[in-house]
Amino acid sequence: MVHKCGFRALSQFPHAATLLCGGLAVVLALLGEVVLAAFALMAAGVSFLVVRHLIGLVVKANEQKYRLDQQLIQSQKLAAIGELSSGIAHEINNPLAIMGQETEWIKHLLKGDNLQAPGATDELRDSLREIVSQVERCKEITHKLLDFARKKEPLIQAADVNRLVEDMARLVEKEAAQNNIKLIRGYDKNLPRVSTDPPLLRQVVLNILNNAAYAIGRDGTITIATRQPTADSIELTFSDTGCGIPKEQLDKIFDPFFSTKPPGKGTGLGLSISHSIIVKLGGRITAASEVGKGTTFTIHLPVASPNGED
Amino acid sequence: MPLKARVLIVDDEERFRFTLKKLLTANGLETDAVGSGLEAVEALRQRPYDVILLDVKMPGMSGIEALAKLKKINPEVEVIILTGHASVDVAVEIMKLGGYEYLLKPCPMDELLAKIESAYERKTARGERLRKAEATQAGEAS
Numbered sequence: 001m002v003h004k005c006g007f008r009a010l011s012q013f014p015h016a017a018t019l020l021c022g023g024l025a026v027v028l029a030l031l032g033e034v035v036l037a038a039f040a041l042m043a044a045g046v047s048f049l050v051v052r053h054l055i056g057l058v059v060k061a062n063e064q065k066y067r068l069d070q071q072l073i074q075s076q077k078l079a080a081i082g083e084l085s086s087g088i089a090h091e092i093n094n095p096l097a098i099m100g101q102e103t104e105w106i107k108h109l110l111k112g113d114n115l116q117a118p119g120a121t122d123e124l125r126d127s128l129r130e131i132v133s134q135v136e137r138c139k140e141i142t143h144k145l146l147d148f149a150r151k152k153e154p155l156i157q158a159a160d161v162n163r164l165v166e167d168m169a170r171l172v173e174k175e176a177a178q179n180n181i182k183l184i185r186g187y188d189k190n191l192p193r194v195s196t197d198p199p200l201l202r203q204v205v206l207n208i209l210n211n212a213a214y215a216i217g218r219d220g221t222i223t224i225a226t227r228q229p230t231a232d233s234i235e236l237t238f239s240d241t242g243c244g245i246p247k248e249q250l251d252k253i254f255d256p257f258f259s260t261k262p263p264g265k266g267t268g269l270g271l272s273i274s275h276s277i278i279v280k281l282g283g284r285i286t287a288a289s290e291v292g293k294g295t296t297f298t299i300h301l302p303v304a305s306p307n308g309e310d
Numbered sequence: 311m312p313l314k315a316r317v318l319i320v321d322d323e324e325r326f327r328f329t330l331k332k333l334l335t336a337n338g339l340e341t342d343a344v345g346s347g348l349e350a351v352e353a354l355r356q357r358p359y360d361v362i363l364l365d366v367k368m369p370g371m372s373g374i375e376a377l378a379k380l381k382k383i384n385p386e387v388e389v390i391i392l393t394g395h396a397s398v399d400v401a402v403e404i405m406k407l408g409g410y411e412y413l414l415k416p417c418p419m420d421e422l423l424a425k426i427e428s429a430y431e432r433k434t435a436r437g438e439r440l441r442k443a444e445a446t447q448a449g450e451a452s
Contacts, residue, residue: 090367093394094323097415101329104419108336130325260369 018048087257087268091141095134102127102134144269154197154280156305161194161234162187162226165205169224172209179218186225194234195305196281204274204285208238208297211270215242215295228303233283236299244291253287315430316357319343320350320376321365321392330363337423347376354383361429363422364409366393366400374400377407386436388429392417 021044028037220241252258254275259268278285282302289295327343334341366373394415
């Protein structure tokens with residue numbers, strides 16, 4: 001827009017060459033050089049017309065570029081919506097397919113005297129249980145989607161981030177210990193209190209710790225550390241000794257519906273929700289990984305609230 | 311259904327394979343099930359299946375990659391894509407690679423059985439035509 005207005009303004013003024021020729025014509029006329037003055041005047045006129053035409057072309061090209069940029073943004077938006085819808089369809093269609101099949105199997109069991117066969121009632125119960133479980137799976141997806149779509153504005157409070165992370169670490173530690181996963185802490189004791197939304201940050205920390213434990217499976221360590229790299233920011237790192245993420249998948253892990261977990265084990269929304277929370281809190285989240293060695297998630301958060309609250 | 315088709319289910323959803331196998335078997339079809347494209351390739355090397363029901367989005371080897379490999383091992387096998395992921399690009403790619411049909415999950419059982427039947431008929435007809443052509447060629451040669 002700025003460029004467009006700039007070119008419009010420019011087009012209102014004659015070019016310097018036009019002014020120069022015009023000025024020269026006046027000087028020559030004053031000196032009595034009428035023929036030369038006439039030539040200079042003609043040159044000024046031609047120069048004015050040429051420059052006006054050229055500026056017109058530039059303005060037109062610039063307007064065209066602006067329109068094309070807008071169309072590109074619009075098509076990118078549509079592509080993103082398309083990709084998201086396709087992801088939703090896949091995640092919902094799979095449980096629906098299982099429910100459909102279980103229903104078919106129940107119908108089969110109820111046909112004739114099939115139900116009299118040994119184990120048939122157990123199979124019937126099993127199918128019903130599976131339908132309930134797949135309904136839960138769909139519910140989890142739709143609820144997480146709603147969470148994702150809802151514009152939850154952060155409620156900023158002063159928080160002791162070491163304490164907040166430790167609370168979540170203890171929660172995960174109990175279950176992790178059963179799989180021989182150790183948690184190593186490296187908290188910066190001088191970490192300042194941070195203006196943030198504690199429940200939202202807790203959600204992110206819990207998600208990352210859960211993912212780390214899942215990536216390890218059995219026997220490994222999760223290293224948690226906090227520090228203050230600059231006066232106005234803090235850094236949280238979570239490193240696991242899990243399976244790692246291949247390079248080609250690493251830049252997709254924050255995309256909605258991208259999951260490295262097997263079907264039904266992850267909705268592929270956890271990290272994209274975490275990403276959007278951290279952005280809302282004025283920070284950023286990054287991941288580095290090496291297959292077979294593990295993954296490190298790093299969160300940077302501002303010490304003061306992004307909106308200047310609290 | 312008086313079908314004797316040998317069907318292979320390829321899907322990474324364990325429960326989907328489990329119940330679909332039960333349903334197809336109950337409908338008289340000889341059915342096996344595997345959880346990945348790699349296992350499907352291995353299974354087709356071991357046994358001449360007539361129809362393969364193949365998922366698209368699977369970890370490791372995708373359904374598209376698997377389809378190309380399966381068709382290379384046995385060009386006569388008919389492959390029905392059964393996926394929760396609708397995409398025109400993928401459907402076009404599948405047809406190019408010789409996929410027989412593209413079905414979207416959840417697919418009604420009657421429809422699936424009808425597609426398997428029609429794929430099996432096509433495979434049998436093609437086999438018979440091939441045998442006749444070979445017999446004619448052999449007759450001409452002698």
